[in-house]
Amino acid sequence: MERLIGRVKRVTGPVVHIDGVSDAMMMELAHVGKERIIGEVVKLAGDSAVVQVYESSVGIAPGDEVYGEGMPLSVELAPGLIGSIYDGIQRPLQALEAASGAFMARGISAPAISYEKRWSFTPKVTQGNKVNVGDVLGVVPESSAVEHRIMLPAHVGNGATVEMVQVAGEYLVDEVIFKVKSAQGKEYELTMVQRWSIRTPRPVKERLPLDIPLITGQRVIDTLFPLAKGGAVALPGPFGAGKTMTQHAVAKWCDADIIVYIGCGERGNEMTDVLNEFPHLIDPRTGKSLMERTILIANTSNMPVSAREASVYTGVTIAEYYRDMGYHVAIMADSTSRWAEAMRELSGRMEEMPAEEGFPAYLPTRIAAFYERAGLMCNLNHSHGSVTIIGAVSPPGGDFSEPVTQHTKRFVRAFWALDRSLAYARHFPSISWIDSYSEYLPDLQGWWQREVSEEFTKNRNTMVELLLKEDKLQQVVKLVGADALPESQQFVLEVCTMFKNAFLQQSAFDKVDQFSTMQKQAKMLGLIVRYWQLGSQAIRNGAHLVHIRQLDAVRALVRMKLTVPNEQLEEFDAMELALEQAISQTEGRDA
Known part of the structure; x- marks a missing residue:
């Protein structure tokens, strides 16, 4: 209840510093001044308090009244979230534009979801059923790709009895569709709407091992540096290295059920591209708009800095809500560096003691709290769902030793380091095979053996060893040139160059190459490793590299990513047979 x-x-x-405080709570939602600017109580000391506001504070004067809502900053969770575009505190930008034009008026607000649209509701329980927290009470088709599941909210408690259920039909989100009586005898009227504090993780039954990969279709990721469903990865890189485009590709092609894209502090033109392009992207799984399983949160660098700080919590809370329904959700946070900079500015305004490079001393704690909300969970209703976090980091000048990148590395288990030189050479995705890593490899090995190939892990390790060997040989090449190396070492350079161009480099504009199934990746990887094995043996037997390099079967390997679709994997077997025959002939000719 609102009060002064x-x-x-x-x-x-x-x-905003306020005094005369007698009845306020930490993290309480507040409204400041005549225009009712939204804010949050972030510090209490005696009869004084500090409120961080989520809009410009121009015009707020000493003596203005500050009202508290008696509840923390929360999000509204109901049908209608999918396909929406929000700012950092879940105000619907499309509704605000309709109300005030392209430039939002201060203090303007609108419901996060439509209270006028009717939704087709189907109950899943009947009168007299016993239900627990998280149990699915009914379903609503939210989009062609997402079935929204109405769950028993946490405040009711376990062991409740269903007293009344509306029949299947169309209802507004705020209409009472259930009446339940808790185990303590308290009666509740339930609608389709729930509210949840953005800074409080939603409860789960159990955290599960991360042993299922998030398939992105990007070969450098899935094969070399995989990410598990429920995992967390940092995506650092300098300006222009391709962070946003990599996230776009992952958002479109990954096998997550729902995408939450958080533009926290990115440039306005980049976020505009997202808003313009996402509705026109076709979801490869359904053939319809990608927005039918996407939620966008736009809080650009020219929008209020404090709302940027809240935007990541808004996004992860919405993701947890869909996870509780049993969905796999992927969060794209672009970029967490801007989020950290927002915390630095707010900390300075509150006159707190700064730590390294002016960031607040609690920066590692905040970063950890965000990434720890990722996970593969057994939900309270015994369904399994996950939240996977892909956080872009924008270190100034590409310096990975700065605080945000270093602290992020402590709390994630995968690191996709973007290389400026690869991006400038138009090698995309520009993920460095030297600086990147994934700690999910041992956890996913069993899945690879069951679902892909028993040789997949072995072949991957072979190529990683060759890439590391090639990196060392390149130091020698810079001094004496490649021709000074023996042919066996020149062949290492040859195979690694082929691997980079024919496997790691991928075109988002080519219909065959823009997405590779794990089966295609395994076949391509196996064929390149087979080329390494056959060629090495041939060179030891007296064949010359120049003759091997000129073989038509070898040239076919370079083009295979463009010529062999995901559905025609049998062509790789024919290519391998042709390769074996061709290389064997070079041994005889050179002898």
Whole structure:
């Protein structure tokens, strides 16, 4: 219930100091001044408090009243989230544009979901059923790709009895569709809407091992540096290295059920591209718009800095809500560096003691709290769902030793380091095979053996060893040239060059190459490793590299990513047979 909690004492940017506080709570949702600017109580000390506001504080004057809502900053969770575009505190940008034009008026607000649209509801319980927290009470078709599941909210508790259920039909989200009586005898009227504090993780029954990969269709990721469903990965890189485009590719092609894209602090033109392009992207799984399983949260660098700090929590809370329904959700956070910079500015405004490079001392704690909300979970209703976090990091000048990148590395188990030189050479995805790593490899090995190939892990390790060997040989090449190396070492350079161009480099504009199934990746990888084995043996037997390099069967390997579709894997067997025959002939000719 709203009540007066104090009056403005002074204003410092997005930070408002109030005094005369007698009844306020930490992290309480507040409204400041005549325009009712939304804020949050972030500090309490005696009869004083500090409120960070989520809009410009211009015009707020000493003596203005500050009201508290008696609840923390929360998100509305109901049918209608899918396909929506929100700002950092879940205000629907399309509705605000309709109300005030392209430039939002201060203090303007709108419901996060439509209270006028009717949804087709089908109950899944009957009168007299016993239900527990998280149990699915009914379903609503939210989009062609997502079935929204109405779950028993946590405040009711376990062991509740269903007293009333509406019949199947169309209802508004705020209409009462259930009446339940808790185990303590308290009666509740339930609608399709739930509210949840953005800074409080939603409860789960159990955290499960991360042993299922998130298939992205990007070969450098799936084969060399895989990410598990429920995992967390950092995607650092300098300006122009391809962070946003890599996230776009993963968002489109990964096998997550739902995508939550958080543009926290990115440039306005980049977020505009996302808003313009995503509705036109075709979901390869359904053939319909990608927005039918996507939620966008736009909080660009020219929008209020404090709302940027809240945007990542808004996104991860929405993701957890769909995870509780049993969905696999992927979060794209672009970029967490801007989020950290927002915390730095707010910390400075509140006159807190700075730590390294001016960031607050609690920066590692905040980063950890965000990434720890990822996971593969057994939900309270015994379904399994996951939240996977892919966080872009924008270190100034591409310096990976700066605090945000270093602290992020402590809390994620995969690191996709983008290389500026690869991006400038138009080698995309520009993920460095030297600086990147994934700690999910041992956990996913069993899945690879069951679902892909028993030789997949062995072949992958072979190529990683060759890439490391090639990196060392390149130091020698810079000094004496490649021709000074023996042919066996020149062949290492040859195979690695082929692997980079024919496997790691991928075109998002080619219909055959833009996505590779794990089966195709395994076949391509196996064929390149087979080329390494056959060629090495031939050179030891007296064949010359120049003759091997000129073989038509070898040239076919370079083009295989473009010529062999995912559905025609038998062609790889024919290519391998042709390769074996051709290389064997070079041994005889050179002898």
